[in-house]
Amino acid sequence: MKAASNILTDSITPSDPLVFGFWKVPQESCQEVCYNAIKAGYRRLDCACDYGNEKQVGQGIQQALQDGICTREDLFVTSKLWNTYHHPDHVPLACQRSLEDLQLEYLDEYLIHFPISTEFVDFDKKYPPEWTNLDGKMVLVPNDMCATWKAMEALVETGKCKTIGVCNFSTQLLRQIIATANIRPSTLQVELHPHNAQTKLVRFAHEQGMNVTAFSTFGSASYVELDMATADDSLMTHSVIASIAKAHSKTPAQVLIRWALQRNTFPLTKTSNTARMAENRNVLDFVLTGDEMNAIDNLNKNHRYNDPGVFCEAGMGTFCPIYE
């Protein structure tokens, strides 16, 4: 079995492991947020057609390239295949749409966004896609995920994507893909924070040689604004995190990012605030001790805020206010 690489010590490209995400970044400010994130030093950009702002991310990237802040090759741009496009015929169309919106020739990474296949909705009728069809209903369709994966592999073969991977997959689903893959998933992106540590899943992915990207690194923070969590759940004010932060003269946000790094995962964070972009990047000059890592590990309660079951049952159209 291939040993997991260590992102803190191994040479990775880009060498910076911090990922900037665009979910819930409003279209109006997204170009500027993207530009500021690149200017702040982020080279890994996490996008998705479902976020409804890939055109604006593309404009931000172009602005940064034109200003000479970085080159295209310095960037690692991720996009994601939405649930409505899992049929093998639709995979290249969805990828092409993201490429055009982002003004890119290729993606560094293309991920299956959820292992949930829903009824196809024509690009011309509703774009960006949502969880629901044109009638506002969530219609699940039978799908062979291995066939979807074959279509993902073709994107690598035609040069549209450098690497392919998955989000929100369980160990079992990963095993199914890996069993038939010609090109194995390079990345698993899942919800990871001290309240949802998913240690076995992370270990399995690492054992399989996959990179693991941690989304919602700050736990409930992103879900409070959607009324899906209360301030009581906050890791940002938790006494354990606060006291470790104080000991290192760091902020709780920096401790949470550092915990993710020391678990050998790529921390994915979002902020629209330029000062916080700098704060969230200032995490490479301190190390959490073994005892501190253990104390944070002990906060796990297997609480997943981004639980598809919740919104599938509720028939929710989308979590994302920018579509409303």
Ligand SMILES: NC(=O)C1=CN([C@@H]2O[C@H](COP(=O)(O)OP(=O)(O)OC[C@H]3O[C@@H](n4cnc5c(N)ncnc54)[C@H](OP(=O)(O)O)[C@@H]3O)[C@@H](O)[C@H]2O)C=CC1
């Ligand atoms: N593959 C998938 O299914 C999913 C992927 N993702 C990806 O992960 C990214 C990040 O996840 P997300 O859930 O947004 O969560 P984060 O854990 O990054 O939390 C974002 C929230 O934290 C706030 N915040 C950011 N920095 C700080 C700071 N230093 N101090 C205090 N508050 C701060 C932000 O507010 P403000 O902007 O006001 O600073 C925002 O409310 C997404 O943008 C997306 O790219 C997310 C969910 C699912």
Ligand SMILES: O=C1CO[C@H](CO)[C@@H](O)[C@@H]1O
């Ligand atoms: O990535 C995302 C964040 O979570 C949301 C709810 O699951 C998704 O809709 C969105 O695409």
